[in-house]
Amino acid sequence: MIRLVYLGKLADLAMNDTAEVAGPLDWNSLLAAVPEAVAAQLGEERVHIAVNGAVLTDRCSLTAQDGDEIALLPPVSGG
Amino acid sequence: MARLSLDNPRDVRLLDKGLSVGEALAAFSATYERAGAIASFLGKTRDDGGTQALELTHYEPLTLPGMERLADEARARFALDGVLVWHRVGVMTPPQPIVLVAAAAPHRRAAFDAVDFLMDHLKSASWLWKREKRGGEWRWIEPRADDHDALARWKAD
Numbered sequence: 001m002i003r004l005v006y007l008g009k010l011a012d013l014a015m016n017d018t019a020e021v022a023g024p025l026d027w028n029s030l031l032a033a034v035p036e037a038v039a040a041q042l043g044e045e046r047v048h049i050a051v052n053g054a055v056l057t058d059r060c061s062l063t064a065q066d067g068d069e070i071a072l073l074p075p076v077s078g079g
Numbered sequence: 080m081a082r083l084s085l086d087n088p089r090d091v092r093l094l095d096k097g098l099s100v101g102e103a104l105a106a107f108s109a110t111y112e113r114a115g116a117i118a119s120f121l122g123k124t125r126d127d128g129g130t131q132a133l134e135l136t137h138y139e140p141l142t143l144p145g146m147e148r149l150a151d152e153a154r155a156r157f158a159l160d161g162v163l164v165w166h167r168v169g170v171m172t173p174p175q176p177i178v179l180v181a182a183a184a185p186h187r188r189a190a191f192d193a194v195d196f197l198m199d200h201l202k203s204a205s206w207l208w209k210r211e212k213r214g215g216e217w218r219w220i221e222p223r224a225d226d227h228d229a230l231a232r233w234k235a236d
Contacts (some may be wrong), residue, residue, distance in 0.1 A: 007138055008208030009219040053140030071138055077202075077209040077220045 126173035
């Protein structure tokens with residue numbers, strides 16, 4: 001299984017902080033695997049994706065296998 | 080002597096409980112006792128009458144490593160003896176501290192600039208997500224345009 005981690009408002013939209021989905025996943029299958037409200041947000045360029053703690057420079061190049069962790073990172077707001 | 084021991088030349092922490100500003104700055108000053116200048120910034124949960132609470136969420140694999148890289152960037156960019164970057168996560172209420180940044184340097188300009196640089200980057204380029212509770216409702220906060228402008232001015236040179 002692949003672990004999905006929803007950060008920020010994406011966790012509210014997914015109604016969960018994490019989810020488990022069957023691998024492998026690429027960008028299109030990720031969009032199909034997440035709740036519709038999350039998929040709509042992923043359409044925005046400003047949402048970043050990290051695989052096992054490494055942020056992807058090109059989200060469409062996503063490839064993940066069972067055992068991987070994919071984090072969905074909306075725009076940040078610290079301080 | 081301060082009992083708190085800090086990592087030298089950089090001490091970067093995510094704290095899920097209260098942040099003791101006096102203790103941290105006393106320890107920082109003791110750690111860099113030969114520094115000619117120490118500048119610090121304390122960010123607090125603003126009491127504007129409406130904000131009931133703030134919550135900051137982080138992502139373990141990214142947030143702390145990103146803050147450590149930022150601290151190293153500041154050390155590479157300015158002539159510093161050392162830096163401290165502490166950020167709260169979890170739920171905070173006014174007027175609790177959110178973030179404490181300090182820089183020690185031989186001369187004041189580097190200390191001021193390093194603190195300014197660190198704060199501008201923490202505000203809009205660190206892996207933290209903030210929501211605030213007003214009128215009983217939680218709402219996610221996105222960086223403001225002037226936070227991005229503040230960040231951009233470090234990229235010009």
